[in-house]
Each structure stands twice: as structure tokens, then as C-alpha cells.
Amino acid sequence: MNIQDIQEEIVDEFSMFDDWMQRYEYMIELGKSLPLIEEQYKTDDNLIKGCQSKVWVHAELDGDKLVFTADSDAIITKGIIAILIRAFSNQKPQDIIDANTDFIDEIGLKEHLSPTRANGLVSMIKQLKLYAVAYQTQLK
Amino acid sequence: MNIQDIQEEIVDEFSMFDDWMQRYEYMIELGKSLPLIEEQYKTDDNLIKGCQSKVWVHAELDGDKLVFTADSDAIITKGIIAILIRAFSNQKPQDIIDANTDFIDEIGLKEHLSPTRANGLVSMIKQLKLYAVAYQTQLK
Amino acid sequence: MLETSLDIQTIRKDFPILARTVHGQPLVYLDNAATSQTPNQVVNVIVDYYHRYNANIHRGVHTLSQEATDAYEVARQKIQKHFNIGKSHEVIFTSGTTHSINLVATGFTSFLKKGDEVLVSAMEHHSNIVPWQMLCERTGATLKVIPMNMEGELVMEKYHNLLSEKTKLVFCNHVSNALGTVNPIEEIIEGAHKVGAAVLIDGAQAAAHIKSDLQALDVDFYTVSAHKMCGPTGVGILYGKEAWLNKLPPYQGGGEMIAEVTFEKTTYADLPHKFEAGTPNICGGIAFGAALDYMNQLGFDAIAQYEDELLQYATERLLSIEGLKIYGTAKHKTSVISFNIEGVHPYDIGTILDKLGIAVRTGHHCAQPIMDFYKIPGTVRASFSFYNTKEEVDKLVEGVKRAKNMLL
Amino acid sequence: MLETSLDIQTIRKDFPILARTVHGQPLVYLDNAATSQTPNQVVNVIVDYYHRYNANIHRGVHTLSQEATDAYEVARQKIQKHFNIGKSHEVIFTSGTTHSINLVATGFTSFLKKGDEVLVSAMEHHSNIVPWQMLCERTGATLKVIPMNMEGELVMEKYHNLLSEKTKLVFCNHVSNALGTVNPIEEIIEGAHKVGAAVLIDGAQAAAHIKSDLQALDVDFYTVSAHKMCGPTGVGILYGKEAWLNKLPPYQGGGEMIAEVTFEKTTYADLPHKFEAGTPNICGGIAFGAALDYMNQLGFDAIAQYEDELLQYATERLLSIEGLKIYGTAKHKTSVISFNIEGVHPYDIGTILDKLGIAVRTGHHCAQPIMDFYKIPGTVRASFSFYNTKEEVDKLVEGVKRAKNMLL
Numbered sequence A, B: 001m002n003i004q005d006i007q008e009e010i011v012d013e014f015s016m017f018d019d020w021m022q023r024y025e026y027m028i029e030l031g032k033s034l035p036l037i038e039e040q041y042k043t044d045d046n047l048i049k050g051c052q053s054k055v056w057v058h059a060e061l062d063g064d065k066l067v068f069t070a071d072s073d074a075i076i077t078k079g080i081i082a083i084l085i086r087a088f089s090n091q092k093p094q095d096i097i098d099a100n101t102d103f104i105d106e107i108g109l110k111e112h113l114s115p116t117r118a119n120g121l122v123s124m125i126k127q128l129k130l131y132a133v134a135y136q137t138q139l140k
Numbered sequence C, D: 001m002l003e004t005s006l007d008i009q010t011i012r013k014d015f016p017i018l019a020r021t022v023h024g025q026p027l028v029y030l031d032n033a034a035t036s037q038t039p040n041q042v043v044n045v046i047v048d049y050y051h052r053y054n055a056n057i058h059r060g061v062h063t064l065s066q067e068a069t070d071a072y073e074v075a076r077q078k079i080q081k082h083f084n085i086g087k088s089h090e091v092i093f094t095s096g097t098t099h100s101i102n103l104v105a106t107g108f109t110s111f112l113k114k115g116d117e118v119l120v121s122a123m124e125h126h127s128n129i130v131p132w133q134m135l136c137e138r139t140g141a142t143l144k145v146i147p148m149n150m151e152g153e154l155v156m157e158k159y160h161n162l163l164s165e166k167t168k169l170v171f172c173n174h175v176s177n178a179l180g181t182v183n184p185i186e187e188i189i190e191g192a193h194k195v196g197a198a199v200l201i202d203g204a205q206a207a208a209h210i211k212s213d214l215q216a217l218d219v220d221f222y223t224v225s226a227h228k229m230c231g232p233t234g235v236g237i238l239y240g241k242e243a244w245l246n247k248l249p250p251y252q253g254g255g256e257m258i259a260e261v262t263f264e265k266t267t268y269a270d271l272p273h274k275f276e277a278g279t280p281n282i283c284g285g286i287a288f289g290a291a292l293d294y295m296n297q298l299g300f301d302a303i304a305q306y307e308d309e310l311l312q313y314a315t316e317r318l319l320s321i322e323g324l325k326i327y328g329t330a331k332h333k334t335s336v337i338s339f340n341i342e343g344v345h346p347y348d349i350g351t352i353l354d355k356l357g358i359a360v361r362t363g364h365h366c367a368q369p370i371m372d373f374y375k376i377p378g379t380v381r382a383s384f385s386f387y388n389t390k391e392e393v394d395k396l397v398e399g400v401k402r403a404k405n406m407l408l
Ligand SMILES: Cc1ncc(COP(=O)(O)O)c(C=O)c1O
Pocket: C255, C278, C279, C280, D033, D034, D096, D097, D098, D099, D125, D127, D128, D173, D175, D176, D177, D202, D204, D205, D225, D366
């Protein structure tokens, strides 16, 4: 599936919930199932700044696709990054660079979209795209 | 005349005026007739702080009475100090120390009575009383 | 119902913000240690200032300037009276506690040398750590830490052992923002003075709860931020003993703080102007005075008594939640509760509580050394003010339970 | 009537203070260079802040804190856009121009050494003199003065002669508060950069009249106070080029300005936080943004054009009074007129004008070196804003005549 399709799938899933509690519970579920980053990659270099909780993201190429793994010490943050990774992992760097992120808004996480938000959703997206740019250059 | 009598006299004089303009014009008159301080006493020591204009006051004993002379580079300030000197000069230090200054209010200069006022009326009164205290000790 | 002589429901009407909703829920504002809310009585003073006598102060001959100056100086006198300060020029207006502390720390640069010691408590806010670290770096003096115990109390025995004739300065907050501990500042001040050291007490957290008599305390410096005691943002004070303020060099250069300026030489103005360079937060200073009026009219005894009831009630209720641990269990506390739930990150709890309309602070509360001491990333901090209610405590407790269920 | 696209009578309704009386006379407020008045649009933003989303900013997970943070950062972006600043983190919130200048002057301490030269113009405000004197005292650098002529214009030839590879810094105001002169800052900046010197332009007086493009100017530092441009007291900004701000050490220590604190070592946060220690004037910053909105909605071109009409008209009318002398007759001026009447002390004129409801400033205007240059104790200064009218100018002229008659 391409990024657009996955995002639509996520939006569909979230649209089944009536209230924020169900949405957050689902997000926490997703967080718990996050493909965990290997301990060796939990370095300061992989730490995303601007979050109240710690978030590590690691990226590596698998053929021409970029694979993300991540972790966080806070479970809601982990849920958010899990959603991002589901949308962006296993995709071509160029597609990641080009992807828009409106689906965040549509699944009811709009409040997290402020650049000053302590959970750093915006920083996370930026970091994923930065990885994509870096590996894109490498691929060429 | 004692200080109280002089103050009443001043209040009487000012009560003849209908508006501030006449009062100020009279004050300016008084300023022009101020017994001028001798040039040699226009020192930094005799300068009163806290005024926008410069005010010098000099005091000396004449028998058991204190005589003030003063000057200012602004004429309204000079008028104010002239009124003060008329009330306090040629009086015994103890009487100067004890004198109240309500007449300032009664002659319509209340607005000048704020301690933060740039013309320093309050500083002037303080200074005259300080001189009185100093000479009072000297007399004893 | 808790016992109090205050009419809390009427008081709450002074704070329109308390009637708002967050995510569709009535706001429960429990972040008072970060910033307290501002009553109408203070906001009205701000509006009145701009509608009627906004002007630059000092040296103005016109009426507006005079009225603004008088109001500003009356505010200074209110502060003087409130803290029982000897002279009004010992009250220096600043932009807040951080500014106040930096003023003193910078001023001490020329008074310290290598070998001198500076004591700072283990439970300080970054604002009361970093300036002294910078000072020690500049001067070669050594920063020593007065340790704390697991309850979040200073170990006074160790404090007295640290004191020596090398000690030049001691810094400590009156109340810890992260733990709520009320420190024994009388003993700290007395001990420091015995070895000839000066003491700065950071009163940022204390001032909303404790009305201090600074002359009786004999403290050398005391700092306050208006925004933590019903006042506006951007203003605070430094209290300093006259002798110290005369000794310290000016901090900032500018208008008002000088007596005479030529390009060759500048002489400085008298106190308090020496430390008040530039156009100050005039409206803020005046509104700060109004905030003190407001709180004094309620009465600090009544406030402290009621807040203590809230604290006791909330502590008891929160401790009934399994796995909940409170950090800061000193005998003498203000109405601050820092806590965590085993296995849960404070950020997660804060996020769920926010969804329920409950505002708490999470994180290190600008006191990382305390977090390092307890080996935790941070805490959830609920801090209560006199306008909070028992019902709001109940909502907090229910909220924490709900968060726990969702997160574990 | 003067020509303008602005509807002055409607604009005046935004400023309730303009409808008040002083000593029974309608207020004529001509002290705008000291502090400008604040329109309802800005006061309403202040009230709304306290009524709806007052909270401490940054790192707060709750909605109020988030809303306050967003509003504060939006204000920063408005300032960025207004002055065409490259990056929003090049906008540092301060408590005003004096604070901004001191931040830079203190920061340069470790960059200067004996033999280095610092140039400052002859027509500076004390806020732009004293900090550099203090800097030169600390470092042994030499302060040199760019002279001015009798018209109150900088002698640019002399400036270019003063520049050398020894020059490390140049400081100059964009507009002189005492004279109204608009200085040729493009030329000043270009000249300084040719010898590798950094330039700080004090924009306190300019910002209410001239919308500067700071990227086009290529200036290193620029300072502004909100209270002089329809904003609240207690807030301003420092603009600094990113490279300079990264190089300068932090000014104050405290919360927000650090990344990591232990008692052993502290690392500093990124821009702009590195320079924004402690709780800032949150409400003030937000209201500053609203003030820029207000002025931009009127339009700076329209404001400048109308103020210039007022200036020309007032200058002409005042000069018709015998014995009246204007200080500051530069070709390029903002709407400031400093004057004296032969044989009369400025304080006396100011006092009589106040009795007539007319607010002007008298004295040295925190620019003693200018007064020394003209060998006068001070001046009467009338400064006009876009909400002033031709009729108010007429009242000023009549008032001055009346004062003259009374005083001479
Ligand atoms: C040219 C100039 N520089 C600096 C200042 C100082 O500004 P503030 O008092 O707002 O810090 C002023 C204000 O009078 C000024 O006119």
C-alpha cells in the first residue's frame, strides 16, 4: 500500500470511535504494538528534541525502502509515533518526502499539531522527513 | 509674625484669585522678588535633588533665627521656594521644625505636593527642615 | 465541605477564566504553582491604567505622568508594607524572580574570589541554580549543595556542617515549586549570618501562601514574581537590604538609573532607581499592588488555612490510589502535590487529565536536580489555590484513576 | 485640515484616554515619544488573555498553557513578519529596549579587548550610552563619539574617518528621541561592515513611525520597545542575526534557557530560549503582536505621511513665535519638536502647558550629551502621533504663547 492508502485506512479505523477516550485507548494499543527500536539505537543522536517524553527513532534502508523503528518512555507518545511509522515506514524516501500529513487532523489529533506542543508530533514528522531526505541523497 | 500667621497671610492673599492663572502669575511675581542667594553659595552642596530645575538654598543664623536665601533657574520653582522662604525664613529653628505645611494645599499647590513631583516641593520643605535641625543642634 | 471563613463560590466569580470549559469539560485549574489566575479586581486596574493615565513615569511635568508615577510609587509602598520592608527604596521592581536573582548574582561578581564558597539547596528552581553557576564560573568560587532527604526536606545538620568562614553566599527557596516543602529559612538565615554570609531567599513559590515579615527574617535578599500571586505577567521585585543595594554595582545601564551622563563619566542615581534602568513595566507594577490588595482583603491566614485543608484532603484521597507515590512529604508544605503512578509516564497522565478539563503540570518543573535525586523523568504536579474546591480535588482523583485504567 | 487617508476622528475613539480632561481642559497628549497610547484593540487582547487563557507557557501539556504558548509564538511571528526578519528565533522577547541593549553589551564582554574601539553617536539615549560605557570599563576598549552638527545631524564624514580595523562595534539610534533626527543607518551599517564591525541600531523611537526591513538593512542587532508603538509596558524585543545570537553567551540564567541542568554542568537551550530565562511577560508579548496588527491595519505609509504633515504644520506655527528656537532641524525627521523660548526654562513652559491640559515632556530626555552640546539645561519636547490633530497643534501653539506671556 502506498502512504495515501495507509493514511486513509487509519482514518477509517479512527472514524469508528465515538469519543476521544476510545481514540486514545486505541492509540495506546497501537503504542504497545510498536516495532521496537533496538537498544543500541537508543542514542542521543536518535532522540527527538522538543518532547516532554523521550522519543527515539531509527531509520534504515531495506532495498529502496526506508524502515523506521522507534520507542518512547510515554505510552501516548508511543501511540502517536506508531501511527506515523505505520504511515511512513517501508516506503520510498521520495514518497515520504512528498507525503502530506492531513490525516493527523482527521483522526482527531489536531490539537497535537501545534509546533509548540510538548509531545513534539511536529518534530517527529520533521525528523522522519529528514531521514528520508538523507537516505534519498544516499540512494542517488 | 510667627510662621502660622505668615502662612495665614499667604493663604489670604491667594484666596483673592479666581483661577490658576492669576495664582501662577502671582507666584511668578513672588519668584522675581526672591531674596537671591549669593553666587558663592550656589554650590552643589546647596543644590536640592529631585527637581527638574535647579534649586539652591542657603541658610545662615542671624541671632537665634534662621535666614534662608535661594535661587532657581526656573521661575515657577523660584516662586514656590519664595513662598516657602517667606513662611520659614527669619524664624527660630525649633519653630521651623514644628511647622506644618498645610497652607501649600490651601493656596492651590496641592498637585505639587506629591513626593514624586519633578519640581521637588517636598524635597524643598525637607531641606529647609533639615537645615533647621542642623542649626538647632548648633544653637544648643 | 472543607472548613473556611472564605466564601469560595463568591471568590470564584472574580476569576472569569474559572468558568470556562476545556474539551467540553469545566476547567479544573490546578497549575497554580506555575501561574496563578488574575481576578477582575486586578484586570480592571490594568484597563483603568490604559484608559485613564498611561504615561511614562518620573521626571514628567504633565498630569498623566504624575498620576502614573504616583500610582507606581504607591504600588511600591504597598509591597513594602505587605512584606514589612523597612524602606520603600529597598523594593526594586524587576521583571520577575529570574531577573531579581540574576541582578544579585551578577552584582556579586566582584565580591567573590577563588576559594570562596556559595551554598545552594538541593531543591532549587533552575532560576536559582544557573545564575550562581554562572557566577562561580566567572569568579572561581565553589558551588556546594545543601542535600535533601527522601521526604524532600533539607538536611539541616549537613547545612550547618557546610557553613564556614569560606561561605560567602547562601541561596535557598522559601518554598520548593516541585515539592511544596517550606524550608526553615529562619534557621538558614541565622546560620549563614553567623559565618558572615549573605542570604538570598527565593520567595517565588512562597509569596502566594505565606506573608513574610522580611525585617523580622533579617534576610539580605528576597525575590517575588507577581504572576504567581494573582498579579500580571512580566513584573516582580527584588527586596534587598539598603546596605547591600548600595554596595552592589548597577545591573543594567539606561535611563532613570543615572544621575549624570557625559561620554567621559556617568554617575549613578540613588536607590531604587540605580537598579531600575529603562521604562519599567509601569502598568504591571501598579497591577501587582492591586493583586496584593486583593489577597490581603481575603487575608493570608484564611488563605493558608483553606489551602492546607485542600492539601490534606487531596493528599489523603490521592494516596488511596494504588501505585500512586507522592514526592515531597515534608511536615511543612504548601498546597503542592507532586506524584507519579508506578509504571506510568507523567506526561501520559497529564494528557489524559487535560482531556478531562483538568490542568496540571508535568515534567521536571525546572528542577532537574530533584528529578535526578529521585531518579525519575518528572512528576505530575497538582497545585491548589484558594479558589479551588473540594469538588475539584474529587475530579482530579477521579481523573487520575481513569488515566491509570487507560494507561496500565 | 491636513491631508490624510486616515479617519482621525474614528481612530481617536479607539483611545478612550484621549477623551479625558486634565485640569478641566480636554487632554492634548503630545508626549508620544515617551510612551504612546494604547488602543482598545490592544487592551481587549490583554483582558481576553486574563479572562480566557492565562497560563505559564512552554512545556505545559494542558490546554490553557498550550493556548498561551501558541498565542505568544504567533506574536513572535507577527513581529518577525513586521520587521521582515529571516527566522522567528531571531526575535528575542525582552522587557524593552534597555534590556535588549544590555543583553548585547554584556554579551560582548568576552569579545573585546584593550585597543578595540566602540563607536557611539553623539545623540544617543542614556540607554544606548551607559551600557557601552560599562562594557568599555570592563574590557578596556575605547568609546569614541560620532559627532553631530548644529542641525542635529551626524557628521558622516567624521564617522567614516573614525572607522578602522580597530572598530568592533557601532551603536546608533535609528531616530533620536530628543531631536527627531532620522539617522542614515544604511550608510552607518555599510561603513561598519566594511571594517568588520557589528552594528546595533536602537529602534525604540523609530519603530512607531518607520516600518524597517531588517534583512534589507543587514543590521546585526535592532531593538524595540512595545510601549512606544501602541503596545503595553514591560515588553520589547531584541532582533539579532542568528550567527551573532549563537555566538553571544546567555545573559540571564533561569528556567527555559537551559537544556540540561545538574549541579556540575548546565547546557543551554536553542534560540530564542537561550536568551529568554524565566517566565516572560506573556500577556505583554501577545498584546505587542496586537499593537502591530493595529498599526499595520492603519498602514505605516499613511501614518508616516500624516505625522509628517503634523510636523510641518507644527514647526511652521511654532516658529512664528518670537524667541522660539527648535533644536533638531535635520532634513529627515520624525514628528518630534524640541524647542526652547529664549530666557525661559523649559520646566516653566511644561508646567503652564499642563495647566492647559497639554502634555509635553521637558528636561534632558535622557540625552544629556545633546543638552551639553547645545549648552542648554533641557528642552520642551512635543511629539506627535497619528491620533493627534491639527487642532491640537493649534492648542499647543496658543499654549506656548500664553506661557511665554506669563513667564517673560
Ligand atoms: C532612542 C531611545 N532609546 C532607548 C530608549 C529606552 O527605551 P525603554 O525605556 O523602553 O527601555 C528610549 C526611550 O525613551 C529611546 O527613545
